[in-house]
Amino acid sequence: MILSDRNSMFSPHLPLGDQQSAPWYGKDIISVKQFTKEDLEYVFEVAHEMRVMVERIGTFDLLKGKILANLFYEPSTRTASSFTAAMERLGGSVIPINEVKYSSVAKGESLPDTVRSLECYSDVIVLRHPEVGASELAAKYASKPIINGGDGVGEHPTQALLDLFTIFEEQEEVNGLTVTMLGDLKNGRTVHSLSRLLSLYEVRLNYVSPDILRMPPEIVGELDEKGIPQREFTSLEEPLPDTDVLYATRVQKERFEDPDEYEKVKGSYIISPQTMRVAKEDMTLMHPLPRVGEISMELDDDPRAAYFRQMEYGMYVRMALLAMVLGKA
Amino acid sequence: MILSDRNSMFSPHLPLGDQQSAPWYGKDIISVKQFTKEDLEYVFEVAHEMRVMVERIGTFDLLKGKILANLFYEPSTRTASSFTAAMERLGGSVIPINEVKYSSVAKGESLPDTVRSLECYSDVIVLRHPEVGASELAAKYASKPIINGGDGVGEHPTQALLDLFTIFEEQEEVNGLTVTMLGDLKNGRTVHSLSRLLSLYEVRLNYVSPDILRMPPEIVGELDEKGIPQREFTSLEEPLPDTDVLYATRVQKERFEDPDEYEKVKGSYIISPQTMRVAKEDMTLMHPLPRVGEISMELDDDPRAAYFRQMEYGMYVRMALLAMVLGKA
């Protein structure tokens, strides 16, 4: 598989000399599997600089004159807005393309043709697509960099990176942390990607879920091999007091065959001020959003509640990636 | 009610010192009720400067590096375009969010969560929403300024301000004017807001409408208490010759139970070159647009026809408000 071969992920956009001097120039961002631990730390270093710059001066002209094509085959307000803001805060411009279903594509145009047309107008393409592998396919044909903005149940690498970056920024050090994941761990793409990224560090992981929504055995097995201590629970009560980072996700009623079963468990996965009384003073509470009741709004002003800051960290990570693949970081 | 308490309208985005030096910095624009007569005159002074600058040089970089999130829960091409143009003419950028119905919000996300997420990416949010009170709710949770772009049958303060600003620019002086409002005065949000704003000045008001579409008694009562002379008519014939400003609105067939009734009255509310023969030479003819036959296209080149200029004045008012809440005016 292409994803396992690091070199084939990267399109040869530049003569060798230039690539060496700006190692991410022209590369595609398709999967978290591309990133070594050193790569991650480089991304986060650049993202942190972006944060400092935005807090100090708001925007700056690092990517002035560059154009991002935001190609969304399915709507995702949050991801589209975050990339738009990232590009605009760097002085670049955006071509928003949200209606692909109505136009050329509806006439049967293939994804490679759409991408090869759009790259005539733009310097980088963010692709959101409902089908697994769409970004990889696009990257194969495009000569400009492709950034995967989510491809169905496949990958959403910028979400995974922003989750880890949030932990870096909130806790400062990842080694030594106890991270507890809560909710639907079976279907949650975000918790799968995050647990894989965390396995590059010395962490302890707790999984808290209803029995039918447990973390998939292949992920548990993968992390076992890397020597990551993992424990499973059906209630937050036991692991919470030792938790440094609590990553909550949504438990959807539709996942349960028996509605009574859902009614029985749902209360255990709602985080209230009451729940947080036994949590550490300096822990971090995360959620990929949107939430629908999993975390009480009363907690929003709790300094441990990091889920809105998480959105902001996402913008910094996307600024970093855009600058990197355009050869400006 | 919060709206009656001026101070509670304004979110504390800044330490007291800064607020004093730039009095509108960080404030929300939710309702015309926020504005004292002095406030209005300040807005119009800034808006007039914006007009002068645009006419002289087109755009300028007062808000360079600032980002507006244009959050539209229902479509409004005119309002969205006007805010977009206002921000771009000031050198700022826009994140357009038009598809909220398809995305996170469709998944059940609350307005406060959407707003708190978006403010991570942007410096100011314009909110258009079908429900009364949506902007006030958003402002309660947001730490960045919220500008109400219309909330259902509630408020649409920038429309009201642009209507009054049009009168200022076209007539130069509001005191002493006779303003005639025509059409559906019962359901027209614009005429309600405008009559309230006009009551801060020494004006005479005429209301011309079919009997079933008269100005609501609570508004007439409110203005009575302020000593504003008001007269009601069912035909334009009598009040037109003394009118300085004629504000026409649409009379919708659907408002009538008996279609014959509509057919009988509709002709009285269509303004033609014939109608305008008895009007003053220097009067001003306004309409909030879109029109569907209320004003004959033959009048478009009449210098008294101000309804397209009204659109342009709207852009200047929005430029002024954006600059003010971002601390640049």
Added chain:
Amino acid sequence: MILSDRNSMFSPHLPLGDQQSAPWYGKDIISVKQFTKEDLEYVFEVAHEMRVMVERIGTFDLLKGKILANLFYEPSTRTASSFTAAMERLGGSVIPINEVKYSSVAKGESLPDTVRSLECYSDVIVLRHPEVGASELAAKYASKPIINGGDGVGEHPTQALLDLFTIFEEQEEVNGLTVTMLGDLKNGRTVHSLSRLLSLYEVRLNYVSPDILRMPPEIVGELDEKGIPQREFTSLEEPLPDTDVLYATRVQKERFEDPDEYEKVKGSYIISPQTMRVAKEDMTLMHPLPRVGEISMELDDDPRAAYFRQMEYGMYVRMALLAMVLGKA
């Protein structure tokens, strides 16, 4: 008809003196019929300069501070994106208006009113509309320049110009070329416009189509009168070896009453590497895109395949036109 009177196409946006110094300032771009041979060469000269500038520095601030309203009554991702990119590469801004069907227009607003409102906010308007003559109507009422972005089965002048510009850039000289048009020549708006533009030069034209989809006799007659040698074929075999430019279009199944008829002919209109073996080494293969099987993807890396470059040339032509009508070229 207005289109036959060159002067009446151009709105008088400026006093005569200025128009003389910048001859395209304030003009509308409605039809290819506006363009003399000298005009075309001027457009292509400016477009070529745009290409050189983009290749050298990416973007530049020629239209900084100018605002384009991209008014699309029907979706066209490619045309909208191309104009957006053109404006952004010149440092200008764009107001995208894609949802006219939902808003004021849906309430019954006329095209002239919509255009007269939008020009209050913008410096130039690109209009895409499903009805023939829409752009001409808009131009009649607008005081800012209108660029026709396609009006139904009517005109799409920027597409026609980019097709001819592609031939200029790929072949350097148009006189003396043999141009072969392939596919549905009856319904293809692009081939009609291109053949008319080519008739200004000394070219030979070949038409290859199924019998029921032949080039319309009025076009053949028009070119006959200008002395353009034209030949018709039902197969590409004979004309291909002498062809300098092959312009392929789509043959749609729906055009055939008898599906068997379609099955019989469709193979003759698919271009494969096999087909291209007998074509000249330095010929140019064009297609307006989207393609749906007419040209094999195996040909995409053949240096003669110009259809993606065609997209890029389109951006340069649109940059040129925007700069010209805004008085900056």
